Amino acid sequence: MKDKTVLITGATDGIGKETARHIAERGARVFVVGRNPEKGAAAVADIKEGSANQQVEFLQADLSAQAEVRKLAAALRDRTQRLDVLVNNAGAILFSRQETVDGIEMTFGLNHLSYFLLTHELLDLLKASTPARIVNVASIAHRRAVLDFSDLELKHSYGAWRAYARSKLANIMFTYGLARRLENTGVSANCLHPGFVRSHFGQNNGVLVRTALSLAMRFGNAITVAQGAETSVHLATAPAVEGRTGQYFDACQAVKSNQVSYDQAAQDRLWDISMEMVG
Numbered sequence: 001m002k003d004k005t006v007l008i009t010g011a012t013d014g015i016g017k018e019t020a021r022h023i024a025e026r027g028a029r030v031f032v033v034g035r036n037p038e039k040g041a042a043a044v045a046d047i048k049e050g051s052a053n054q055q056v057e058f059l060q061a062d063l064s065a066q067a068e069v070r071k072l073a074a075a076l077r078d079r080t081q082r083l084d085v086l087v088n089n090a091g092a093i094l095f096s097r098q099e100t101v102d103g104i105e106m107t108f109g110l111n112h113l114s115y116f117l118l119t120h121e122l123l124d125l126l127k128a129s130t131p132a133r134i135v136n137v138a139s140i141a142h143r144r145a146v147l148d149f150s151d152l153e154l155k156h157s158y159g160a161w162r163a164y165a166r167s168k169l170a171n172i173m174f175t176y177g178l179a180r181r182l183e184n185t186g187v188s189a190n191c192l193h194p195g196f197v198r199s200h201f202g203q204n205n206g207v208l209v210r211t212a213l214s215l216a217m218r219f220g221n222a223i224t225v226a227q228g229a230e231t232s233v234h235l236a237t238a239p240a241v242e243g244r245t246g247q248y249f250d251a252c253q254a255v256k257s258n259q260v261s262y263d264q265a266a267q268d269r270l271w272d273i274s275m276e277m278v279g
């Protein structure tokens, strides 16, 4: 990965931070995106030390805010003229319904629209750096989801897992629609399930949820964050992935996602709605 530039969102913690460390170990210049500057500085110091690579930089953005996603893309462009790999990884589950500053349900806004908008904002850099890769971290949770286009933001029947599963289905449908649109450009788009990973996932919620999720991770055979980063690192770096696009991976293998995710009309409908929602 020497001479390659990689940007990873949600790289101040969990799977994203481990992904950043492994990619930095392989010699790439790595941009770590997070919303908290102190946590970002600490993550950069850890990643530099763990990878013996000094080319690691922090970029601050709250990815739930569209203006900040746009500012992030501009800040990256100020620092580099190339982007070989974009890893959209930042995500969360929210046990109370919240809205972003743009007035969009937070799970959909952060987990899906930030991937969608950041990718669009950085497409010119990726296209100028071919062969380039887009890696979207989704989840096996998508298997329970259907996209109800009449209430995408769950205004009427909010449930944390319902919103989360939907956002992860949206990650996969976005990846497939993007791969079709990027055919023959030299930019690939793939997505993945990282496994059930013992990270800080869910710790942004109340004490009961935090405790339940911690116990589930501890006693539910959750894998380590290093293991959870393997498929992201594989898709971002492995020569074997060159030329492969529009696929969903689990444990570094391409597997089938839920049948509904392959519906191209639904992918296009989600694409058009997402375009409108990001202005």
Ligand SMILES: NC(=O)c1ccc[n+]([C@@H]2O[C@H](COP(=O)([O-])OP(=O)(O)OC[C@H]3O[C@@H](n4cnc5c(N)ncnc54)[C@H](OP(=O)(O)O)[C@@H]3O)[C@@H](O)[C@H]2O)c1
Residues within 6 Å of the ligand: 009, 010, 011, 012, 013, 014, 015, 016, 033, 034, 035, 036, 039, 061, 062, 063, 064, 089, 090, 091, 092, 110, 137, 138, 139, 140, 193, 194, 195, 196, 197, 198, 199, 200, 201, 202, 203
């Ligand atoms: N853990 C699992 O078992 C599992 C399973 C399947 C899929 N996933 C997916 O894996 C991805 C990473 O999750 P994780 O388990 O590593 O979770 P995590 O430990 O909670 O890390 C999440 C990362 O996302 C960042 N983030 C959250 N909200 C943000 C915002 N508004 N703006 C910018 N950054 C934000 C966090 O930054 P802060 O430090 O500022 O909070 C953190 O760096 C997610 O997309 C998740 O859906 C996880």
